Amino acid sequence: MAKKNNKKGIGSIFAGLFRNQIFIPLAALLILVVFNLIADPSFFKITLGQNNAGDPILSGNIMTILNNASELAILAIGMTLVTAASGGQDISVGATIAIAGSVILRILCGAAGPRPETMQAPIIVAFLIACVVTMLFGAFNGALVAYFKIQPMVATLIMFTAGRSIAAWINNNQLPVIKDVSFGYFGNYIPGIPVPTPVFIAILCMIIIALVLKFTNLGLYVQSVGINSHSSRLNGLNPEFIKFITYVIMGLCVAVAGLIKVSRISTINYSVIAKDIEMDAILAVALGGNALGGGKFSMTASILGAYVIQFLTTTLYKFEVPSDALPAYKAIVVIILVVMSAPVVREKFGQLWKKIAPEKAVKEA
């Protein structure tokens, strides 16, 4: 057996690669990179400049992509777990980001009205309270899905619909503005550091989830439950609780994304903030080759998927696609990617490769 493996032809290596989950987002990224290289190599130029405050910052398309994809990458973490465990998606994340942002601003404004001169509470306190609030909303979603067995899309439709109104209500429908520059650090730059802060926050989240997946059984349990909850139960797991907890984790991701979002502009627009981001997050999971029906997942592939989406968006902007037309272009690319990542198609590709390189494939057989 081992001998044969050594002689594996190029055909079967490719065939294997086609079946690997990470292949699709990686290939998509590669195509985008090559496309941009050919069209305009300056796309990748990164320059060191100064912002209005005179601090050094790195700018360029790549920085834009890394910066703007941060929220999406963080949400992709939660969405991957929710999808894998419950076989459905949380479509309320955009609306709950509005809630998280609103809560943060409300705490920071305190009793001093919507435009306080100074923050009325430490940012960390505001953030932690937002975490608790969004995790409670996550728990609400999770309870509906896990214990009341409501379809995830339907269960989270409730918060999808109500979330932005709740967000507005938290601040009495006023638009709070935080003048303190330090609040803007989370969504922009910390003076002296030329890389935008969201990039670091996203990396931190990835490290945390990587550690959690390594040092706990979260991955094993979530996948077991997603693949076969009957069998998982007979192995001593509590499938309902595991589904429930993934929605709570999703809530935590939402709070982090919410902090970045409101920090970017130091204020909030209830109806626009993080609009449609849930769809991009779901797309990131799908692009990562994860079955939207639950089961096995690859966190790396999902996160990579998030960056692919942002890469695509930035590329389209770069080619001056009008922003109204953007979704249409995006849709075309998405169709291609998703069809390519369908197991049926990938299997076919794999077989095709074996046919193209038959002499090697025959040997293997």
Next chain:
Amino acid sequence: MGEKKTVLKMRGICKYFPGVKALQNVDFTLREGEIHALMGENGAGKSTLIKVLTGVYQKDEGQIFIGDSEKPIVIHSPQEAQNAGISTVYQEITLCPNLTVAENMYIGRTKGTGVNWSKMNANAKKLLDSLQIPAQPTQQLGSCSIAVQQMVAIARAVDMECKVLILDEPTSSLDEQEVQKLFTLMRDLKAKGVGIIFVTHFLDQVYEVCDTITVLRDGQLVDEYPIAELPRVKLVSKMLGKELDDLSDIKKHDDGDGKLHEGTAVLEVKQLKPTTGVSPFDFEIYEGEVNGFTGLLGSGRSECVRAIFGADKTSGGEVLVGGKKVKINKPLDAMKNGVGYLAEDRKRDGIIGDLSVRENIILALQVMKGFFRPFSRAKAEAFADEYIKLLQIKTASTNTPIKSLSGGNQQKVILARWLLTNPSYLILDEPTRGIDVGTKVEIQKLVLKLADEGKSVTFISSEIDEMLRTCSRLIVMRDRKVVGSLTGDELTQNNIMATIAGGDK
């Protein structure tokens, strides 16, 4: 039987699945106005035969004739089967509860785009009346009792001018009265000349309503018998594959099996009452003992052990482990008390299909160890390698998804999973079902080896030989009740079959 017209003839039907001969050269004949029971234990090939007939599976060999036709027909899909006059009513109702009765009867069968509602309701009314089904055409199906829903499904089938009606376990969710209503309907249809194939696990029902019995075993035809020529005990023996005549040379068990066990039971349950409809039962098992639950399928064997393991809820009774009272509300409680349970339905309750062999092996032990203490990859690999070698599991690597293994190897992986937890008491529910003979023997040997090591095992199998070879005590179940416990000299096939069959026939 007289010379009735044949409505369906199946000759020399063969169906192969990878590694399994599901049907070998099976003949089946159905005559006009006949209720024909198709009997056999699990894996005997009943459902495969039905699926071949209804076009769900394609037969590999053999011919199917409808009516007097000399020309064999080929059935590619359920739709084609229906067009050929073969209708099926499945165990689970496959209608739409939120539509009306009439809609359910005609759904998918209206030609063109428009629907003539009044005509449809009138037709439905006529049919329901003629079959004496107590339902209104405009009533929502969901508001009818399960039995009536079942009857509507039959009415739908009948209205498609079927000559052959297949009833696959139609009575399993019905109560006694509802069953009687269904039987009345079946007799009506019989009088109208419809040939009915009746699949059930309830012996009483077979003897109440059927004319002919065809018995399958291990994918082969045993024979077809008029009901009067096959008394119950004989039917059971045909299904289980033991002739009453060759019962004389049963191998006796090792010495000491008959003697009473001493000390405290490893596990004891008192009047445990499962919520799955099985009567409360007592049960105990001692160190190094192998016992078993026996009875026909559906007699409640699995329900008993599931209740012990906490897989199903219980509503009374107590469980003692090593003489101490314990609470078992969920499987994890049982696992922590040293109980392992290999479930009957491997696909649904055993394997985690997409996960690797390694992950499937370590799962139960991992869950017991706890969320925050995952095994290192090396440790998990070591466990997997150890058991792959020990049980000779044929897999390409520890990373292979379990679903790509053969049934027997999947079962070994699940066995490995439970052996790894080092349980003091292991419940094996049909561990040998649907796997090849070689593996069956290996598993039986393993059970005896475990017992030698002082572990206790409950072994459930539909094959009485296996039970006799391994168990020193058998708890016999019939119709969801424990009806006997056999030990020592009482452990003969004769006795077991007589106890299983019960009744007076």
